[in-house]
Amino acid sequence: MTSTWAFLGPSGTFCEMALQQVAPDNARLEPCQDVATALDRVRERVADSAVVPIENSVEGGVNATLDNLVASAPLVIAAEVAVPVTFVLAGRPGTSLDRVRAISTHPHAWAQCRGWVHLNLPEASYVAGTSTSAPARALAESDDPLSFEAVLCNPLAAQRYGLEVLAGGVADNPDAVTRFVQVTRPGRVGEPTGADKTTLMVQAPHDRAGALLDMLEQFSARGVNLSRIESRPVGDSLGRYRFSIDVEGHIREERVQAAFIGLHRTCPMVRFLGSYPRLDARPVVVPAGTSDKDFIVARAWVADILAGRTI
Numbered sequence: 001m002t003s004t005w006a007f008l009g010p011s012g013t014f015c016e017m018a019l020q021q022v023a024p025d026n027a028r029l030e031p032c033q034d035v036a037t038a039l040d041r042v043r044e045r046v047a048d049s050a051v052v053p054i055e056n057s058v059e060g061g062v063n064a065t066l067d068n069l070v071a072s073a074p075l076v077i078a079a080e081v082a083v084p085v086t087f088v089l090a091g092r093p094g095t096s097l098d099r100v101r102a103i104s105t106h107p108h109a110w111a112q113c114r115g116w117v118h119l120n121l122p123e124a125s126y127v128a129g130t131s132t133s134a135p136a137r138a139l140a141e142s143d144d145p146l147s148f149e150a151v152l153c154n155p156l157a158a159q160r161y162g163l164e165v166l167a168g169g170v171a172d173n174p175d176a177v178t179r180f181v182q183v184t185r186p187g188r189v190g191e192p193t194g195a196d197k198t199t200l201m202v203q204a205p206h207d208r209a210g211a212l213l214d215m216l217e218q219f220s221a222r223g224v225n226l227s228r229i230e231s232r233p234v235g236d237s238l239g240r241y242r243f244s245i246d247v248e249g250h251i252r253e254e255r256v257q258a259a260f261i262g263l264h265r266t267c268p269m270v271r272f273l274g275s276y277p278r279l280d281a282r283p284v285v286v287p288a289g290t291s292d293k294d295f296i297v298a299r300a301w302v303a304d305i306l307a308g309r310t311i
């Protein structure tokens with residue numbers, strides 16, 4: 001049976017390149033206007049999965065994704081993918097570089113090429129695009145006059161839409177990587193691989209000294225290592241934050257469950273956002289005293305006490 005995959009479109013985005021790494025060959029593709037629409041397609045059961053950007057090595061977390069994952073009906077991350085992001089400046093065939101007055105692209109792409117533009121086209125202004133390939137397609141297909149003459153997109157998109165590369169290698173950081181995730185509706189949680197990651201969103205306990213430390217202690221007390229933590233405003237008033245966190249380990253592991261139970265007891269909001277294999281497949285180091293076996297043995301000891309078998 002074919003599955004339907006939503007992504008940030010149109011064809012030619014970095015998101016589509018990420019999707020190609022995880023989707024089956026016969027997947028039906030559903031290009032969307034923005035990240036929120038792609039995730040809603042999964043909630044509405046129009047799509048089985050969505051592939052969306054979550055973190056960039058230059059810009060950090062992708063807020064549209066981090067916030068949307070906790071905004072409405074629950075979704076979970078099933079897999080992660082990294083895509084090296086390389087940009088070209090492209091225009092309609094025959095466009096000369098010194099004629100470029102305005103450039104359109106996705107805000108994340110603009111942020112990653114700003115230095116090059118400042119140096120090489122200091123007069124050029126920026127026109128926000130919904131993705132890197134949306135303005136590329138518009139340049140190629142629109143008969144109307146556009147408010148820009150060039151786009152920043154990946155070399156494949158320039159080729160796909162028949163645009164001419166006016167300059168290559170325009171990224172300020174040539175090693176930039178964006179991490180994308182495959183998102184699905186929640187189901188029975190799969191088995192751990194030993195090299196897994198778990199994503200969650202937590203609202204710290206109420207405003208008081210040490211609240212953040214107390215939250216972090218839930219992880220450190222169980223030997224659970226954090227690989228990413230970012231604060232996001234809750235949105236209803238100034239000064240209220242929740243934390244988007246990646247931890248090393250799987251929700252089927254005892255120490256991760258113990259940390260989740262601790263958070264649930266002490267924090268106003270905790271949302272599980274998926275346990276999935278780590279991109280680098282590096283096995284998680286489990287500190288002494290926090291393995292599943294350690295928990296099972298300790299629980300059996302308490303059971304013995306309760307049954308009067310141990311004093």
Ligand SMILES: O=C(O)C(=O)Cc1ccccc1
Nearest residue numbers: 013014015106108109131132
């Ligand atoms: O617009 C795209 O091509 C995307 O997939 C979003 C994006 C934009 C810039 C860097 C990484 C991802």
